Amino acid sequence: MIDNNNRIVNYLRISITDKCNLRCIYCMPEEGVNFIPHAEILTYEEMLRVVRVCIQKGIRKLRLTGGEPLLRKGVIDFIENLSQLAGLEEVTITTNGVYLKQFAHSLRKSGIYRINVSMDTLRADRFHHITRRDLFDQVWDGIEQAESAGLSPIKINVVIMRGINDDEILDFARLTYRKPYHVRFIELMPVGDPDKWIPERFISAKEVFDIISTLGQIMTIRPDPLGGPARRFALEGSKGEIGLIGALSYHFCENCNRLRLTADGKLRGCLFSDTETDIKKPLRNGENDQYLFALIEDTIRNKPRNHGQAVWSPRKCSRPMNGIGG
Numbered sequence: 001m002i003d004n005n006n007r008i009v010n011y012l013r014i015s016i017t018d019k020c021n022l023r024c025i026y027c028m029p030e031e032g033v034n035f036i037p038h039a040e041i042l043t044y045e046e047m048l049r050v051v052r053v054c055i056q057k058g059i060r061k062l063r064l065t066g067g068e069p070l071l072r073k074g075v076i077d078f079i080e081n082l083s084q085l086a087g088l089e090e091v092t093i094t095t096n097g098v099y100l101k102q103f104a105h106s107l108r109k110s111g112i113y114r115i116n117v118s119m120d121t122l123r124a125d126r127f128h129h130i131t132r133r134d135l136f137d138q139v140w141d142g143i144e145q146a147e148s149a150g151l152s153p154i155k156i157n158v159v160i161m162r163g164i165n166d167d168e169i170l171d172f173a174r175l176t177y178r179k180p181y182h183v184r185f186i187e188l189m190p191v192g193d194p195d196k197w198i199p200e201r202f203i204s205a206k207e208v209f210d211i212i213s214t215l216g217q218i219m220t221i222r223p224d225p226l227g228g229p230a231r232r233f234a235l236e237g238s239k240g241e242i243g244l245i246g247a248l249s250y251h252f253c254e255n256c257n258r259l260r261l262t263a264d265g266k267l268r269g270c271l272f273s274d275t276e277t278d279i280k281k282p283l284r285n286g287e288n289d290q291y292l293f294a295l296i297e298d299t300i301r302n303k304p305r306n307h308g309q310a311v312w313s314p315r316k317c318s319r320p321m322n323g324i325g326g
């Protein structure tokens with residue numbers, strides 16, 4: 001389906017839970033998180049129904065996110081059901097990797113071919129500092145297990161923060177010489193509590209690129225045919241790839257093809273916009289597919305033109321990232 005700004009919207013990201021087993025410093029507070037009450041969370045059946053209707057509205061690609069999607073019970077069966085839906089070209093998942101070791105093979109069998117794993121450091125002590133959990137080895141084992149399960153490519157999402165992990169940009173880039181991973185550097189985004197946003201921590205994708213350029217010859221790779229937001233590169237002689245996601249500095253709003261469904265059943269046209277369409281209420285009130293069609297159509301049509309975020313003047317977006325699905 002095409003929105004009011006002539007963009008094809010064919011990609012749905014579903015946050016299947018807002019719960020997470022990490023507490024990354026830029027994403028969640030250490031304590032006192034208000035999770036969505038269980039009864040408010042969409043059941044898998046409800047999510048499947050929304051997805052079926054979305055497919056009829058042109059959604060072709062699906063990503064499960066959260067919170068931590070591998071925390072929710074029954075996720076593998078859910079993925080199997082999604083993978084069997086006619087019209088869907090791809091189901092993928094973004095995970096923090098904590099449970100990847102135990103799930104990698106079943107994910108592959110359930111119909112997932114590629115995977116995104118978030119890991120902001122290659123150092124165990126720093127992992128503890130960033131995530132507030134001592135689970136570096138478990139995540140790294142999970143990534144290697146994903147590789148042996150044949151998930152490919154494995155994209156490693158790295159949120160780069162000045163003074164926190166920016167001294168590892170070259171280490172992450174060098175990893176692509178050894179491993180076939182796609183390392184994607186993501187600009188820090190002002191989501192959630194605006195008082196917690198520290199602009200000085202922001203590093204632009206351009207700055208990251210300049211640092212990586214010191215390593216050797218860089219080749220440009222053509223954009224993802226499935227419409228990913230990363231600018232893609234590879235270091236000459238490497239096995240993997242490097243991606244830069246300039247969520248703020250060169251935002252990809254013009255080509256944004258995304259629709260989001262939160263765990264509590266709200267459709268969002270933009271990560272940063274608090275404008276939401278409640279789809280849970282009509283679902284639970286027994287409304288028919290035509291009614292849901294109209295809601296989805298309306299949300300897609302009125303997708304915000306751009307996110308309007310800037311490094312020095314972040315707009316308020318009150319839902320935390322774990323509640324929207326990053």
Ligand code: SAM
Nearest residue numbers: 027066067068094095096118157188189321326
């Ligand atoms: N638990 C899963 C994971 O860790 O990948 C999925 C959810 S997590 C919210 C999705 C992605 O959002 C992660 O790559 C995380 O690093 C990113 N993220 C969260 N808060 C962010 C922020 N303020 N700026 C940039 N990326 C952020």
